[in-house]
Amino acid sequence: xxxxxxxxxxxxxxxxxxxxxxxxxxxxxxxxxxxxxxxxxxxxxxxxxxxxxxxxxxxxxxxxxxxxxxxxxxxxxxxxxxxxxxxxxxxxxxxxxxxxxxxxxxxxxxxxxxxxxxxxxxxxxxxxxxxxxxxxxxxxxxxxxxxxxxxxxxxxxxxxxxxxxxxxxxxxxxxxxxxxxxxx
Amino acid sequence: xxxxxxxxxxxxxxxxxxxxxxxxxxxxxxxxxxxxxxxxxxxxxxxxxxxxxxxxxxxxxxxxxxxxxxxxxxxxxxxxxxxxxxxxxxxxxxxxxxxxxxxxxxxxxxxxxxxxxxxxxxxxxxxxxxxxxxxxxxxxxxxxxxxxxxxxxxxxxxxxxxxxxxxxxxxxxxx
Numbered sequence: 001x002x003x004x005x006x007x008x009x010x011x012x013x014x015x016x017x018x019x020x021x022x023x024x025x026x027x028x029x030x031x032x033x034x035x036x037x038x039x040x041x042x043x044x045x046x047x048x049x050x051x052x053x054x055x056x057x058x059x060x061x062x063x064x065x066x067x068x069x070x071x072x073x074x075x076x077x078x079x080x081x082x083x084x085x086x087x088x089x090x091x092x093x094x095x096x097x098x099x100x101x102x103x104x105x106x107x108x109x110x111x112x113x114x115x116x117x118x119x120x121x122x123x124x125x126x127x128x129x130x131x132x133x134x135x136x137x138x139x140x141x142x143x144x145x146x147x148x149x150x151x152x153x154x155x156x157x158x159x160x161x162x163x164x165x166x167x168x169x170x171x172x173x174x175x176x177x178x179x180x181x182x183x184x
Numbered sequence: 185x186x187x188x189x190x191x192x193x194x195x196x197x198x199x200x201x202x203x204x205x206x207x208x209x210x211x212x213x214x215x216x217x218x219x220x221x222x223x224x225x226x227x228x229x230x231x232x233x234x235x236x237x238x239x240x241x242x243x244x245x246x247x248x249x250x251x252x253x254x255x256x257x258x259x260x261x262x263x264x265x266x267x268x269x270x271x272x273x274x275x276x277x278x279x280x281x282x283x284x285x286x287x288x289x290x291x292x293x294x295x296x297x298x299x300x301x302x303x304x305x306x307x308x309x310x311x312x313x314x315x316x317x318x319x320x321x322x323x324x325x326x327x328x329x330x331x332x333x334x335x336x337x338x339x340x341x342x343x344x345x346x347x348x349x350x351x352x353x354x355x356x357x358x359x
Binding site for chain 2: 024025026027028031056057058059060061062063064065066067068071072075076083087090091093094095097098099101102105106109113116117118119120121122123124125126127128129130131132133134135136137140146147149150151152153154157158159161163164165168171172175176177178179180
């Protein structure tokens with residue numbers, strides 16, 4: 001009966017914790033996919049459009065976009081307590097899992113067979129990252145400027161190994177100004 | 185190897201969390217520079233292994249950050265590298281979230297996004313480049329990486345299967 005116009009369904013702190021636990025624990029290889037499925041289709045906390053908007057906003061802000069989405073959704077439904085609950089569910093479990101992996105890695109990482117498996121695993125993990133780059137590059141506009149900024153960032157940080165702060169400080173103002181002037 | 189300095193580790197990752205526009209893979213090169221090259225807290229190969237392990241875990245793709253901290257200095261190290269991602273990004277998210285809901289179609293926001301996307305891509309390519317050189321000791325490793333790229337682009341297979349296949353290929357001595 002109160003503030004029904006902007007906030008939609010009533011969602012408890014516990015529900016936020018459990019739902020984001022569920023999203024993260026099913027989120028093998030692509031959390032955004034599961035976030036959409038659970039938040040939009042299953043729980044109906046967000047409409048399709050709200051989800052897309054929040055994810056896009058999350059992309060614009062520093063940090064992983066789904067983490068930003070988690071904070072925004074938690075805060076929207078239950079204030080700071082909601083944001084804290086959603087984030088604990090979302091990051092807590094994966095933290096425990098990777099640390100368990102770290103323990104095993106430290107104990108058994110030097111065994112020859114494990115070492116071989118890790119080499120193969122790592123080679124594939126790099127391939128997954130590079131494939132993401134290729135996919136994203138395909139939707140870049142066919143103009144020389146974006147490609148130039150991309151190459152400069154790659155060479156500065158990846159090849160010459162300058163600190164990120166310096167490279168981004170030098171490139172971002174120009175890149176944003178160019179995109180602003182070239183807007184249609 | 186320097187003795188891990190938790191305060192410095194925390195502050196460096198805090199700085200990186202503000203620069204990570206476009207997600208966690210964009211700041212990987214600078215983490216590598218800081219942890220491996222500047223302070224020698226782990227080897228380049230260990231760094232690449234930790235990154236690969238985290239890809240097998242559930243959750244968002246920043247979990248390798250936790251594992252790097254853990255490798256450097258145990259639980260305290262994990263906290264020092266993970267917590268920075270929450271506080272500033274969260275606060276900023278809420279601030280901008282308020283503004284955004286009032287002016288949803290802000291043209292400046294679009295320009296920022298369009299301007300930063302190519303830079304994010306260049307940084308992710310740098311991440312791939314650094315990891316590739318840390319992992320692949322000879323042509324067979326590079327071939328496996330290339331094969332993975334092709335598989336991801338050409339098939340709808342779940343990346344987890346590709347990771348499992350990579351581990352098996354390694355155990356079989358193919359890489």
